[in-house]
Amino acid sequence: MSTTTQASVTLIDGKACAERVLAEVAESVKHLAAEGTIPGLAVVLIGEDPASHVYVRNKIRKAEAVGIHSFEHRFDTTLSQAELLSLIDTLNKDPEVNGILVQLPLPDTIDEEAVIQAIDPLKDVDGFHHANVGGLVQGRDVLTPCTPSGCLRLLQETCGDLTGKHAVIVGRSNIVGKPMASLLLHAHCSVTLLHSRSVNPKAIARQADIVVAAVGRPKMIDASWLKPGAVVIDVGINRVEQAVDGENKGERKTRLVGDVDFASASQVAKAITPVPGGVGPMTIAYLMQNTVAATKRQHRQAGQPALT
Ligand SMILES: Nc1nc2c(c(=O)[nH]1)N[C@@H](CN(C=O)c1ccc(C(=O)N[C@@H](CCC(=O)O)C(=O)O)cc1)CN2
Numbered sequence: 001m002s003t004t005t006q007a008s009v010t011l012i013d014g015k016a017c018a019e020r021v022l023a024e025v026a027e028s029v030k031h032l033a034a035e036g037t038i039p040g041l042a043v044v045l046i047g048e049d050p051a052s053h054v055y056v057r058n059k060i061r062k063a064e065a066v067g068i069h070s071f072e073h074r075f076d077t078t079l080s081q082a083e084l085l086s087l088i089d090t091l092n093k094d095p096e097v098n099g100i101l102v103q104l105p106l107p108d109t110i111d112e113e114a115v116i117q118a119i120d121p122l123k124d125v126d127g128f129h130h131a132n133v134g135g136l137v138q139g140r141d142v143l144t145p146c147t148p149s150g151c152l153r154l155l156q157e158t159c160g161d162l163t164g165k166h167a168v169i170v171g172r173s174n175i176v177g178k179p180m181a182s183l184l185l186h187a188h189c190s191v192t193l194l195h196s197r198s199v200n201p202k203a204i205a206r207q208a209d210i211v212v213a214a215v216g217r218p219k220m221i222d223a224s225w226l227k228p229g230a231v232v233i234d235v236g237i238n239r240v241e242q243a244v245d246g247e248n249k250g251e252r253k254t255r256l257v258g259d260v261d262f263a264s265a266s267q268v269a270k271a272i273t274p275v276p277g278g279v280g281p282m283t284i285a286y287l288m289q290n291t292v293a294a295t296k297r298q299h300r301q302a303g304q305p306a307l308t
């Protein structure tokens with residue numbers, strides 16, 4: 001198939017957008033503090049997965065940067081499910097804790113679903129609890145998953161009003177694909193979800209004004225999946241081996257790539273997110289945003305005066 005080359009592609013800068021979101025959050029935290037409330041975020045990390053350690057460290061740093069209190073709970077893989085559920089129960093009851101984040105993936109010894117459902121939905125800053133998932137589908141004002149919320153913000157800043165746009169999401173995970181579909185539907189897009197059993201997915205994706213790639217397969221989406229002028233959001237974070245040349249030849253090095261073949265897709269897309277520096281930083285910014293939203297909601301539910 002021949003593809004028209006776009007004259008120039010716009011790079012969607014997730015780092016810069018995340019800084020704008022964090023500045024808004026810091027402003028909200030200042031107002032809350034003036035009224036005597038400091039939002040609190042508990043972060044629970046189990047095991048030694050190096051990527052999870054990096055993400056948790058960044059979450060704690062960003063929380064501190066915007067004035068949110070953070071409470072770190074780190075364990076090795078000997079922690080039992082019963083012990084973790086008991087910690088969640090304590091955090092659910094702790095008035096200093098407004099948001100609870102359990103870093104995923106969890107070790108195989110622990111039932112992820114049981115842990116997520118044990119979190120008080122009002123403190124579920126990941127938006128993974130059934131109550132929040134159902135609320136999102138119905139368009140209620142609930143805590144929504146951070147990565148799709150970040151993608152929506154990037155799309156709104158890039159495209160403006162999304163009404164009537166055809167958005168194709170590649171991947172139907174509970175964490176990204178499905179909530180992304182709900183958010184785009186509420187933004188008045190026509191939404192198609194593609195998955196491993198879709199028939200002729202490329203032909204469908206080529207009709208899209210917006211493509212969100214969230215499949216977890218390095219560089220799967222290239223120019224042949226895109227309509228010229230499409231806006232592309234790449235949610236994938238895949239670590240792949242990189243060839244090393246010169247005097248260090250033979251060394252093993254890795255680099256991050258997305259689910260989109262950036263060089264190829266950039267030839268036809270109007271705008272595209274890079275990896276790294278696209279969606280990733282938005283995930284953390286929206287965790288902070290959700291922590292502030294959770295704090296305000298808890299005050300409302302407790303019948304206390306509304307916080308600004
Ligand atoms: N409880 C949760 N667990 C996980 C989530 C989540 O939203 N909640 N998402 C991912 C991991 N994740 C956040 O936890 C996350 C992934 C990536 C980034 C990020 O900033 N990526 C950078 C690159 C970082 C690197 O060099 O490795 C980027 O894309 O620029 C932030 C958060 C799974 N678990």
Ligand SMILES: [Mg+2]
Nearest residue numbers: 038039040096
């Ligand atoms: Mg507090």
